[in-house]
Amino acid sequence: MASPTPPLPVVLVTGFARASSGAADPTGDLLALLAAGPPDSAEVRTQLLPADPDGALLKAVEAMDRLLPDAVIALGLASGTGEILIERVAVNTRERGAVVPPERPEGQRAAPRNEPIDAAGPAAYFSTLPVDVMAERLKRADVPASVSNAATLEIGNSLFYALRHYVALRGQETWFQRRPPAGLVSRVGLIRVPPASDRRARARAREAGLTLPLDTALRAVTIAIDAAAGYLAAEAATDTRLIPS
Numbered sequence: 001m002a003s004p005t006p007p008l009p010v011v012l013v014t015g016f017a018r019a020s021s022g023a024a025d026p027t028g029d030l031l032a033l034l035a036a037g038p039p040d041s042a043e044v045r046t047q048l049l050p051a052d053p054d055g056a057l058l059k060a061v062e063a064m065d066r067l068l069p070d071a072v073i074a075l076g077l078a079s080g081t082g083e084i085l086i087e088r089v090a091v092n093t094r095e096r097g098a099v100v101p102p103e104r105p106e107g108q109r110a111a112p113r114n115e116p117i118d119a120a121g122p123a124a125y126f127s128t129l130p131v132d133v134m135a136e137r138l139k140r141a142d143v144p145a146s147v148s149n150a151a152t153l154e155i156g157n158s159l160f161y162a163l164r165h166y167v168a169l170r171g172q173e174t175w176f177q178r179r180p181p182a183g184l185v186s187r188v189g190l191i192r193v194p195p196a197s198d199r200r201a202r203a204r205a206r207e208a209g210l211t212l213p214l215d216t217a218l219r220a221v222t223i224a225i226d227a228a229a230g231y232l233a234a235e236a237a238t239d240t241r242l243i244p245s
Contacts, residue, residue: 009232011042011225012069012186014060016076016155019051024195027075030218039222041229045069053094053158060159061166064186071129071187071228072163075221076156078192082212083144084220086131087151087190090161091124092116095153114153117161124151125164129189134227143220144212148192160190187232191224193217 013034015027031046038044047063049056064072078085093114131147138145151157167186194212212220 006233006236008041008043009070009229009236010045010067011228012045012047012063012067012072013221013225014047014049014056014063014072014074014159016049016051016056025051025077026193026195026214026217027077029214030075030193030221033214033218034221039225039229041226042071042232044225049159051155053155053162056155056159057162060163064163064166064184068184069186070232072189073129073221073224073228074156074159074163074188074190076154076159076190076192078194079154082194083146084138084194084212084217085146085148085192086127086129086134086138086224087148087157087160087192088127088131089124089149089151090127090157090164090190091151091153092118092121092161093153094158117158118165121161121165125161125168127160127189128164128187129224129228130231131189133231134191134224137223137227138220141219141223143216143223145220156190156192160188163188187228191221193220 013031015029015031016025017028018025028048031048034044035046045063045067047060049059060072060074094117095114135145135147151160163186167184167188194217
């Protein structure tokens with residue numbers, strides 16, 4: 001008698017809605033394309049998030065509680081580059097706009113303030129996705145990609161850190177004013193995608209090598225999902241929690 005086919009891993013992919021400022025974040029578009037044609041290696045679920053750290057976190061946590069995904073791939077924006085960046089680390093720091101002191105001359109720009117995402121949390125979390133495997137597969141598929149070891153302080157880092165922290169807590173404290181489900185052991189990581197904008201801006205960025213065609217970005221995310229699914233399948237086959245690489 002043939003053994004039953006193991007269920008596909010559930011992979012939640014998140015992206016951000018376009019900010020009101022018109023920032024050229026393509027991740028929301030990628031979610032729509034993924035939902036229309038998901039890869040066969042995983043049961044892919046998508047969640048569009050608002051473009052603010054607190055709202056994005058709440059929406060992502062709701063999706064995790066509902067779906068109990070095996071892995072979460074957060075998509076963020078990679079400004080100033082033309083390649084896919086697979087983040088290895090999330091830091092416990094976010095950037096807030098500074099208040100201009102009264103004594104500062106009018107119009108003089110204040111430097112942003114940095115503050116911890118969680119004052120009681122660890123300084124950083126590592127991705128629990130197989131970042132090196134993902135990067136290698138992307139390069140073999142002729143997709144410009146690299147592993148980033150220098151986290152930014154943008155919204156993607158905030159979400160990455162907060163979701164890793166949420167899984168790590170497993171209900172041990174009330175940082176989110178809610179208890180994670182007992183079975184929540186999702187692997188979590190962040191992949192940043194180069195920007196896109198209006199036609200003229202895309203042309204300028206393309207000339208500078210600071211953009212990536214949307215279909216190439218979609219192929220990159222699909223390959224990353226396949227890599228994560230393969231890793232999860234290997235874990236299930238050996239009943240062992242593998243160490244990401």
